[in-house]
Amino acid sequence: MTASANRVRLDGSGRPDGPGLDARLVVRRPRFDLDLVLTAAPGEVVALLGPNGAGKSTALRALAGLTTLADGHVRVDGRDLTNLPPDERGVGMVFQEYLLFPHLSALENVAFGPRAQGTGRREARRRAAEWLEHVGLAEHASARPRALSGGQAQRVALARALAVRPGLLLLDEPLSALDAHTRLEVRAALRRHLAGFAGAAVMVTHDPLDALTLADRLVVIEGGRLVQEGVPSEVARRPRTPYVARLVGLNLFRGRADGGTVALADGNLKIDAVTSLEGDVFLAFEPSAVALYRSRPDGSPRNLWKARVAAVESRGDRFRIRLDGTGPDASGPDGPRVSADVTAAAVADLGLAEGSPVWASVKATEVRVYPA
Template structure:
């Protein structure tokens, strides 16, 4: 099999990572999950930096598990880049080819070519302390790619950057990944990085795969609370019958085009939730009474957390609505969601 074919088994105390992972040549897979889910452990197991308890790691059919990290031929970009402080940018990038047996002149030639590709030819003689965060990230990427790896691993490659630099470097990284012919695995906590940089998301919780698929599909049909929060949706599990979904004490009406039966997920966006001081009249078919448990400003909107009738939900409203409805923690309100704003799919 071309690309990456891995079954990662790592046991550490009471925690066990058991993850099957396949990545095709030219594909970028993002590993997502809450803290402690096993994402970085998976990446380090692929690199041979943590011992495996079983499974296999094959790249283009070659078994890498018996090999030490330096012989696996893997390119890796660490969260803190880990550039050699005493070497110039050129020498940092040349280190990989040199370790593979290339002569000094050939290694420097390849390093210069990669610095040119990442737009840093004019900083070749600079040491890491003289580089900005974005420049250091690009040197680390060039160093990883200079060994011509068939597998590229990236551990939170943008987390050390400020917001403005992150925007620019994210776009540049996407271009470089698009031109990479091997398999690439990215670990990130940022859903935007994952959505922009990857072709497929693999969501890990408690050391196990819980959901995978193209970013748009995962965002549209989350299957765990973590994924729902990540993509900004309210998510519930219930039973569909006759055009409604029963959730604990409440029943939600579905759009008339949805004909589902049995166990389903029900999702709707916080922006679809309307709040009222009194029970609303008119078109909303899904109405419930709730108490405000928290209020948080998010940009030009306000996120209101609701709890009531067995339903915990988030609602996004304007600051004007907060004032008009006199919202505060403990306030009693009515919440409503139109049937057309709900989305149900098989569990």
């Protein structure tokens, strides 16, 4: 999905696209500060990512007006929302727990937002019926939340958020409460609806697949600060922190490049790589690029080190092997901590188990090097 300033609003309002979201969010707490500049163009979906406690939900609540800013601003389509209460911001929000009114039908839940904005009952119900049809739930209009499945409830929550015709849509872990099968179905539906939404959208998620498939741009925060942003493909290929590397499943190291060799900052190992860069760099490679051997292989490949198996994890038809360096000794250099992906046959042939000694190597052509 690509952001576009020319998307047609599904609500048919005919309101032209504005400049989208322009915000600086400063929240101060006794043991935590958030200071984040966040923008989103009309039609753009931005995913906020970060470890627990990074400030993602705080940022979302600040945009919604549920958390007070110590400094900064929130502007949507040129309108200053900074000092407005949540119910006057015209922002749509989809919560992780759905938060549907249990005593209202699906239709009345969706109509609630327009009614709160002053729309007449008949028009609000008409608009709600249209949105339930958009999300494929027209036949469930009279059902109460307890009669809906998790996926259906989440689609009602999305319809309710969009029925207020927001310039900004906020989604807080919108798929996390769903089982695996329902998640696939609702993710596909959410992708379609976000593609047709002409306002700016900001989504908080812990799931890399949700972020990579739903967002036009990723914004990664750690400790209340921006650490990386970019289109999903660029962030996935060139992580800049250990958290991002774990998220996208890469081995990541920092080092110093000199003449096609990178000396790792956290060990005495040097890695040969195909690069002309010099100076401080990041070095990344896939777990599948790591080859394991029971004994030192013939030919002595250049990027070779001795390691110890720290953990063996099953991942479908593959196994993720976590390796620790064994420390310098006479038979091999100190190795970095890396992850390797191998087959079940390799686990058996090499006798891989916690504590097992192995040799590990990675080809220079499999290593990505980019400026730090």
